Amino acid sequence: MAEKKEKKPLDLNRRQMPKQPPEVRKYNFNEVAFGYPEDVAVEEAKRCIMCKKARCVQNCPVEIDIPAFIQAVADRNFAEGIRIIKQKNCLPAICGRVCPQEDQCEKTCTLVKKEGQLAIGRLERFLADWEARQGHVEMPDIPEWTGKNVAVVGGGPAGLTVAGDLILRGHRVTIFEALHRLGGVLVYGIPEFRLPKEIVNREVEYLKRLGVEVHTDFVVGKTRTIDSLLEEYDAIFVGSGAGLPWFMNIPGENLNGVYSANEYLTRLNLMKGYLFPTYHTPIKAHRRVAVIGGGNVAMDCARSALRLGAESRIIYRRSREELPARFEEVENAEEEGVIFDFLTLPLRYIGDENGWVKEMVIQKMELGEPDDSGRRRPVPIEGSEETWPVDAVVCAIGNSPNPLIGTTTPGLKLGKKGNIEADEETGMTSREKIWAGGDIVTGAATVILAMGAGRKAANSIHDYLMGGNGHGNGADDGSGANTASDANAGADQNTT
Amino acid sequence: MFRILACRMIVPNMHILTVEAPAVAREVQPGQFIIIRAEEEGERIPLSVSDWDRERGTVTTIFMSIGRTTHRLARLRSGEYLPTVVGPLGNASEIEHFGTVLLLGGCYGIGSLYPIARALKEKGNRVFVVIEARSSYLFYWEDRYRMLVDGVHHITRDGSKGIKGHIGRVPEILASLGEPVDRVIINGCTFCLKRGSDATRALGITTIVDLNPIMIDGTGMCGVCRVTVGGETKFACVQGPEFDGHEVDWEELSQRRKTYMAEEVIPLRTSKCEEHMHGEEHERKEKHGQAAAPGEPPGRERKQPQHTGEVS
Numbered sequence: 176m177a178e179k180k181e182k183k184p185l186d187l188n189r190r191q192m193p194k195q196p197p198e199v200r201k202y203n204f205n206e207v208a209f210g211y212p213e214d215v216a217v218e219e220a221k222r223c224i225m226c227k228k229a230r231c232v233q234n235c236p237v238e239i240d241i242p243a244f245i246q247a248v249a250d251r252n253f254a255e256g257i258r259i260i261k262q263k264n265c266l267p268a269i270c271g272r273v274c275p276q277e278d279q280c281e282k283t284c285t286l287v288k289k290e291g292q293l294a295i296g297r298l299e300r301f302l303a304d305w306e307a308r309q310g311h312v313e314m315p316d317i318p319e320w321t322g323k324n325v326a327v328v329g330g331g332p333a334g335l336t337v338a339g340d341l342i343l344r345g346h347r348v349t350i351f352e353a354l355h356r357l358g359g360v361l362v363y364g365i366p367e368f369r370l371p372k373e374i375v376n377r378e379v380e381y382l383k384r385l386g387v388e389v390h391t392d393f394v395v396g397k398t399r400t401i402d403s404l405l406e407e408y409d410a411i412f413v414g415s416g417a418g419l420p421w422f423m424n425i426p427g428e429n430l431n432g433v434y435s436a437n438e439y440l441t442r443l444n445l446m447k448g449y450l451f452p453t454y455h456t457p458i459k460a461h462r463r464v465a466v467i468g469g470g471n472v473a474m475d476c477a478r479s480a481l482r483l484g485a486e487s488r489i490i491y492r493r494s495r496e497e498l499p500a501r502f503e504e505v506e507n508a509e510e511e512g513v514i515f516d517f518l519t520l521p522l523r524y525i526g527d528e529n530g531w532v533k534e535m536v537i538q539k540m541e542l543g544e545p546d547d548s549g550r551r552r553p554v555p556i557e558g559s560e561e562t563w564p565v566d567a568v569v570c571a572i573g574n575s576p577n578p579l580i581g582t583t584t585p586g587l588k589l590g591k592k593g594n595i596e597a598d599e600e601t602g603m604t605s606r607e608k609i610w611a612g613g614d615i616v617t618g619a620a621t622v623i624l625a626m627g628a629g630r631k632a633a634n635s636i637h638d639y640l641m642g643g644n645g646h647g648n649g650a651d652d653g654s655g656a657n658t659a660s661d662a663n664a665g666a667d668q669n670t671t
Numbered sequence: 672m673f674r675i676l677a678c679r680m681i682v683p684n685m686h687i688l689t690v691e692a693p694a695v696a697r698e699v700q701p702g703q704f705i706i707i708r709a710e711e712e713g714e715r716i717p718l719s720v721s722d723w724d725r726e727r728g729t730v731t732t733i734f735m736s737i738g739r740t741t742h743r744l745a746r747l748r749s750g751e752y753l754p755t756v757v758g759p760l761g762n763a764s765e766i767e768h769f770g771t772v773l774l775l776g777g778c779y780g781i782g783s784l785y786p787i788a789r790a791l792k793e794k795g796n797r798v799f800v801v802i803e804a805r806s807s808y809l810f811y812w813e814d815r816y817r818m819l820v821d822g823v824h825h826i827t828r829d830g831s832k833g834i835k836g837h838i839g840r841v842p843e844i845l846a847s848l849g850e851p852v853d854r855v856i857i858n859g860c861t862f863c864l865k866r867g868s869d870a871t872r873a874l875g876i877t878t879i880v881d882l883n884p885i886m887i888d889g890t891g892m893c894g895v896c897r898v899t900v901g902g903e904t905k906f907a908c909v910q911g912p913e914f915d916g917h918e919v920d921w922e923e924l925s926q927r928r929k930t931y932m933a934e935e936v937i938p939l940r941t942s943k944c945e946e947h948m949h950g951e952e953h954e955r956k957e958k959h960g961q962a963a964a965p966g967e968p969p970g971r972e973r974k975q976p977q978h979t980g981e982v983s
């Protein structure tokens with residue numbers, strides 16, 4: 176694939192992606208980054224040194240053949256580039272935008288040492304957008320029906336991946352989604368300015384054209400149980416994602432104006448509250464919004480609040496170094512004027528006479544000894560309490576798994592936190608014919624990890640449906656890595 | 672898409688909607704609700720299921736026209752479609768042989784109690800029903816109840832039928848039954864739930880209420896439906912909507928339900944639907960949860976934003 180190249184000096188100048196200027200974008204919900212223009216994409220691609228042992232690939236959970244697609248960009252053979260990506264990733268426009276590349280493929284890029292790691296995600300996005308602009312999406316051939324039916328619970332990235340993989344292998348696939356739209360967090364959580372919903376819809380439409388059947392407005396566990404679905408389906412994949420938002424259990428959290436991140440973002444994104452009253456679901460424009468937490472979710476809330484006209488701050492109990500959010504998003508938030516209060520812990524909220532939050536009491540922290548996670552533990556500073564005026568608080572400290580499936584499926588083994596227990600390599604659960612993957616298994620993680628889990632489960636389901644034991648054809652009893660790569664090899668053949 | 676089979680006003684401002692939703696109809700139990708959207712741009716709103724037909728695959732709900740979504744819903748006719756009908760959501764009512772049960776319903780609760788009454792009768796309970804309204808012409812389904820239960824009582828604000836007053840007078844009815852009551856179940860607006868629970872507290876009768884906080888997804892994802900019961904935060908859509916009425920933090924619930932009051936009137940104002948009166952506002956002014964009666968002065972007073980920094 177990679178052509179031999181003459182030795183030339185390393186180009187460590189990672190190309191910038193044009194963005195809306197901060198003072199403009201903080202007043203709109205349009206996408207922040209414009210994506211590479213063609214020439215810049217080609218320049219960036221040419222920086223890749225086509226490593227023999229491409230360490231970038233090892234760190235992509237769906238193992239895209241990165242050097243090959245980058246070579247195609249460098250050669251301006253964009254159609255080939257997108258084809259290579261799509262062998263492994265059915266949602267490139269999405270992953271190119273929201274993957275935490277600095278922790279995945281780009282982290283192990285050979286060029287990273289001099290901070291010039293190749294912009295793999297941006298190039299992936301470039302190709303996906305290029306394909307969309309062509310207005311013609313290549314439709315793969317679908318093999319004849321195998322006679323097997325698969326139900327997928329939840330239309331998030333995990334579920335979409337399973338559906339895409341299995342339909343391409345000739346199984347009939349039906350997705351059951353509780354909300355009125357497919358996409359999971361991609362449509363209800365991640366805001367328009369980071370991931371335009373049009374892109375998600377495009378990918379969903381593609382799956383539908385492939386023949387995936389979709390039932391929205393269908394809550395598995397309520398509308399029908401898993402066991403009832405098993406009467407009709409030969410296998411079920413559960414990708415029901417995160418549910419029940421956490422609160423800190425401090426006084427005042429049920430005051431008006433205190434939201435969970437999920438509520439705030441769902442109003443905005445799924446229900447299009449930022450277009451109220453054209454769309455009917457209201458969202459409040461507040462003056463001073465405090466967002467509790469430091470992850471991607473917190474950044475999204477803080478930047479949304481800013482766009483609704485508020486003074487917006489992030490309240491995080493550790494320091495900047497520990498922020499779990501993608502670096503790019505932290506930078507974007509800072510540029511836009513989100514205020515960061517590090518080493519700060521909310522203690523309680525105080526309401527006005529109508530039950531609206533009006534103040535929060537916080538305590539300052541300092542970093543002490545490292546904790547289990549290896550990060551230094553924040554320790555309260557005595558006597559550092561302060562009272563700050565706020566008129567809204569968004570709690571973005573995480574979720575527990577969605578409980579509906581666990582509580583309505585007897586015999587399905589759950590973890591301590593209510594997550595579904597599933598084998599890491601196959602996605603098999605404690606019950607036959609039921610697989611699971613994504614946030615419902617791992618707790619809040621990332622789009623690409625959910626997709627990776629979906630891919631593994633799809634391989635295992637396929638194997639099982641074709642008469643295997645779910646561990647990959649011919650594998651005697653699944654010694655971890657082997658079986659996974661077996662299964663992946665199988666995927667190759669069937670999806671190309 | 673879900674086809675509407677019937678949608679009509681049954682008493683002033685109260686509408687009955689029957690919609691084809693076979694998957695919901697197959698599973699629904701007394702006390703559960705659905706979430707609907709009335710149009711593509713619409714909000715998701717929860718409505719209790721008041722009846723169903725498993726064979727025909729239909730569910731029926733009774734709703735009060737109080738705001739944008741319910742106004743829109745009230746204008747839909749048979750043959751039209753709803754983009755979303757999802758359910759059955761929430762836990763089913765606890766139905767057992769309790770002995771004697773008193774059901775207390777106001778406004779849409781008169782409808783949503785009906786399946787509960789039916790299930791309780793099937794379990795061999797003695798069942799009495801108290802229905803409550805502003806005036807006698809706002810009662811509906813009395814005949815259905817009369818054929819089903821052991822006694823129907825009325826409370827009206829204007830005294831046009833039964834006891835004159837509001838739901839707080841229910842102890843008089845309890846006393847008049849001549850038998851001890853083992854359980855009270857209340858459905859309807861927040862005011863009715865609260866006053867009913869207050870009235871039974873001193874009597875020590877277990878009182879179950881169907882709470883109606885604001886909801887979005889109804890699957891335990893967004894957390895907007897949280898209520899405080901017995902000092903603990905509960906998500907009404909997955910842990911309710913039935914709770915012990917004596918343990919509910921009513922003040923918090925009423926306040927939380929008003930969160931979007933300022934926003935809710937914007938579309939009404941801009942569409943000049945001045946004649947529509949707001950449910951909650953009405954409730955506060957009239958200390959009563961019944962629908963605005965026709966011929967009343969239209970929305971006399973507009974709600975003022977209760978809070979600085981809102982759009983208004």
Ligand SMILES: Cc1cc2nc3c(=O)[nH]c(=O)nc-3n(C[C@H](O)[C@H](O)[C@H](O)COP(=O)(O)OP(=O)(O)OC[C@H]3O[C@@H](n4cnc5c(N)ncnc54)[C@H](O)[C@@H]3O)c2cc1C
Pocket residue numbers: 273274275328329330331332333334351352353354357358359360361364365366393394395396414415416417440471472475501577579580612613614615619620621622623625890
């Ligand atoms: C605000 C926000 C920002 C994020 N930003 C990033 C980012 O930048 N990069 C990144 O990689 N990751 C990000 N993440 C994390 C990422 O989105 C998730 O890890 C990923 O979406 C998990 O995918 P999933 O398929 O497991 O579940 P989900 O995306 O949660 O999808 C689950 C789906 O199942 C449906 N469902 C649930 N229960 C049922 C049921 N009983 N019946 C039927 N359907 C059901 C849900 O409605 C939902 O549509 C972010 C998350 C949030 C909330």
Ligand SMILES: Cc1cc2nc3c(=O)[nH]c(=O)nc-3n(C[C@H](O)[C@H](O)[C@H](O)COP(=O)(O)OP(=O)(O)OC[C@H]3O[C@@H](n4cnc5c(N)ncnc54)[C@H](O)[C@@H]3O)c2cc1C
Pocket residue numbers: 704714715716717718719720732733734735736737738739740741742779783882883884885886887912928929930931932935936950951
């Ligand atoms: C479990 C449950 C069952 C219900 N059953 C019925 C029923 O059978 N019949 C009936 O008439 N009403 C029922 N309600 C109340 C009904 O959901 C509201 O009347 C409806 O949402 C009003 O919407 P609107 O757009 O017409 O009015 P709006 O003007 O938007 O709102 C009027 C008031 O309704 C409440 N409300 C608004 N949006 C929501 C929402 N998304 N979820 C819940 N409450 C909201 C608020 O308190 C608001 O102040 C139920 C509520 C719940 C939670």
Ligand code: SF4
Pocket residue numbers: 234235236237238239241264270271274276279280281295296299623
């Ligand atoms: S899918 Fe994500 S991890 Fe894989 S190459 Fe693309 S951006 Fe990198």
Ligand code: SF4
Pocket residue numbers: 222223224225226229230231232241242283284285286293295
């Ligand atoms: S590690 Fe970096 S330089 Fe090497 S092939 Fe991958 S992207 Fe190119």
Ligand code: FES
Pocket residue numbers: 885886887888889890891892893894895896897906907908909
């Ligand atoms: S309605 Fe969203 S959690 Fe209950």
